Amino acid sequence: MEILLLSGCFLFVLLAVLGGGYWFLREPAPVAESVLRVDLNQDDGPIRQTLEKIGSILPAANDLAHPVRRRLIAAGYREPDALQAYFGIKAVSALLFAMLFLLLGVELEVDLLAALVFSLCGAGIGYLIPDRGLQSMEANRRGRLRQALPAALDLLVLSLEAGQALDSAMLETSRELRHVYPELSEELSLTHLEMRAGQSRSDVLARLVMRTGEPEVKKLTNLLLDGDRFGASLGPALRNHAKYTRLRRRQVAQEQARKTSVKLIFPVFFLIFPCVLLVTLGPALLRLLQGMSQLAGG
Structure with missing residues (x-):
């Protein structure tokens, strides 16, 4: 049984390392390729095809209006089969954690009912983990979009003041930002x-x-629509909005910096302060115990 448990842990770590390495070392696709990925119908790898087949079994994966699809689009996955792959990941994760928790229950030598409860808990945890990962990817992508807005607004202002239309200005801005953002x-x-x-x-x-x-x-879209509706010049409005976004980002950074001192209270109190007490009071306490033991022996 120990061999099975160690094999399961080794397999889980191996899959996690392979998945993380593929995610962090993959090359970013060009802009045109990423935009037209739906039309190109590129051939996916065997792992993704397997996950899509597993996910297509679930009824929710075949719902075109499922709210998870919007979350996947917000995270950058707008392929038509992304929903099936996501539910396939959830199913595989639930099955894997169910097996790991079942092995853990067997290793602890619990009865059959408790082992089944362990397995159900593991399946629930494994089913919810992809949701947390998707939420993190959404937040990270939104943060990158928010960080790129001031530079994009500056480029839009330059293009509009040079006499280009809004559509051409967006295209030029997209070309200039494709490597940075x-x-x-x-x-x-x-x-x-x-x-x-x-x-x-x-x-x-x-x-x-x-x-x-x-x-x-x-x-930004409300600003563009208002300028289009009322016929106002977009250049000064976008310049003022770029100043506002930079000011807002500076204020958020200052807010996070002021929160640092409050967040450091718990690490200082639970990690650093005991070490300081041990270093400062440890020798004195040892001498006190040594003196008391000599007195007791005398």
Whole structure:
């Protein structure tokens, strides 16, 4: 039984290391390729195909209007089979954790009912872990989009003041940002393609807000729609908005810096302060115990 438990732990660590290495070492796709990935119908690897087949068994994975699909789009996964792959990951994760917790229950020599309860708890934990990972990826992508907005606004202002239209300004901004901020570059490229397809600007910008889910992007789209509606010049408005975004980012950084002293209370109290007490009072306590033992012996 120890061999089975060690083999399961080794397999889990191996899969985690392989998945992490693939995730961090993969090369970012070019903007045009990432935008047209749905139309290119690229051949996926065997692991993803297996996960898609497993996920397609679940009824929720075949729902085109499932709310998880919007979360996947906000995280950067807009392929049509991303929902099936996500539910396949959830199913595999639930099964893997159920087996690990079952082996743990058998190793602890509990009865059959307790082992089944262990297995159900592991399945629930494994089923919820991909949700936390997706939430983290959403937050990280929104943070990168929010960080890229001031530079994009400056480029938009330069393009508009040079006499270009808003559609051409978005395309030029996307080209300039594709190496530094690929997420925002991809969104602007897709927005430009939708405008070229003949769709209205309001619908295209509304889909941009829905895809990103970032409040700062929503403020930018509202500014563009107001300028288009009232016929105002977008250059000064975008310049003022760029100043506002930089000021807002500076205020958020200052807020986080002021929170650092409060967050350091617990590590200092539970980790550093006991070590300081041990170093300062340890020798004195040892001498006191040594003197008391000599007195007791005398």
